Amino acid sequence: MKLFLPLLLGYTGFLASQSLVLAAPAPVPLTHSMKTLAQTVRFSPPQPPPDPPPGGRVRGGARRTPLCLQAEPKLTALVPSTEETSTVINVWGWTTKANPTLWFYVPYTQDSAYPTEFVLQDQQSNPIYRQAIALPNQPGVISISLPTNAPALEVDKQYRWFLTVYCDPEKQSPPIYVEGVIQRVNLKPKITQQLQTATPLQQSAIYAENGIWHEALTTLAQLRQKDPQDAALKTQWRDLLSNIGLDDIVTKPILPGKSE
Template sequence: MKCPFQPFKLTVAVVFTLLSAASSPLGLTAQAKTAGSLQFRMPAPPSRGIPAGRYRGGASRGVCPKTNPELTALVPFKEETLIRAIGPETIARVWGLTSASHPTFWFYMPYDNRLGFPVEFALQDEDGNDVYRTGVDLPTKPGIVRVTLPSTVPALEAGQVYHWYFKVYCAQKQQGVPIQVEGVVLRVTPDRALQKQIESATPLQKVALYAENHLWYDTVTTLADLRSAKPEDPALTADWHSLLESIQLSDVADAPLTECCKALQTADIKGKKR
């Protein structure tokens, strides 16, 4: 099954420029951050744009229980209105940068494992070929879940665009129309100056450096790992709230980080998924 994104190409030079332009001597800035002041700013999109995605997954017709909040991708987005022949249409560009070869993707899951719904995560290259596809188990309670690209899958290539989607089928055997979220990840290479700062920074300083340099997936994963290690730390909790508020997802900021999710099956698939 192909992801509904339309394939598009992005030159390496454009992506690398984003990191080089954003990079600056941020060591002192990272140290000066106060709890609850962490902010994330989306970089300018690549010149050829980002395809429309979906950061919320509403209940499908008559099958999936309605929840508030809904299935949510923890990814920055920008909504815009397009003028169509049938009238205006609001779409969302859902995307983020990473420097990681095997990034982690984060979602708010409103369902627990008592429901037994099949869940699927997939990552595709810009030609629609599957890079990774796996079933995912549900958490024991609603909350924030993670899906990490395993080391058995080839590393993401710098300068390349990858499409991901996360589906919940509210019926057994993946029948019916799922609810889903979908977006884009672009891998970039930090310049030498920024890399040196990252290597010498503490984990909390890295969070600020990643955020200042528009590396979303690195930012949220590093902060989430810190929160998992110290769940009662008020400063980390304040930073988590501030980070999600800065990308307009404050309604899932209080959701617990769950010890989930285990891949039910993994695949490094060559060719297109039919």
């Protein structure tokens, strides 16, 4: 004799871990958690360009800066990095946007009155965009978006960015900074088709699986800004940052608003 268990409403958690085959199931309204059901995110980093390698710095504060407040975690770029040698780190990522958004963990607040600046350079090291950055009210993750009046990134060209914090208001002492390279690429038609039918949470995972770091992170960060307590979003955020070794940033708040 077979037992048939009744289908219960509110079985979202069970669906997350089980695969059920049901004949003519009764319609069940989707809960918010079911709509944002997370999956394990695997970021597939593309190979950095070999000549010359991007270089860069994902963590700030390596030099002696006695004027700066000591903070942990340090100023951090939320960008993938690979270790070329014991002394060479490559900090770089792909974007599909002409005016992308970059993310940083900033341990300093506006009370410190440290002048802070974001700079973007072209491949010839010419500054093409420079913006003073207002420090936040509390330590946390901030975004810096290239505005529409900034030079648009060209496809397949590399651009170097810097986020610099001057602990000396007169800018006479060495600053704290992070540095890396961003490259705009075109999406393959198959990926574009997948994105068109995916939810925003699924889109973040699709970007990550195809090496498009900046859109993977931005899509997910913007979802978390709207709903910071959503468990599925927290899980995917943790997975994404853990993929690039930034476990100490996972629990830091994503701050609202613009950083300019």
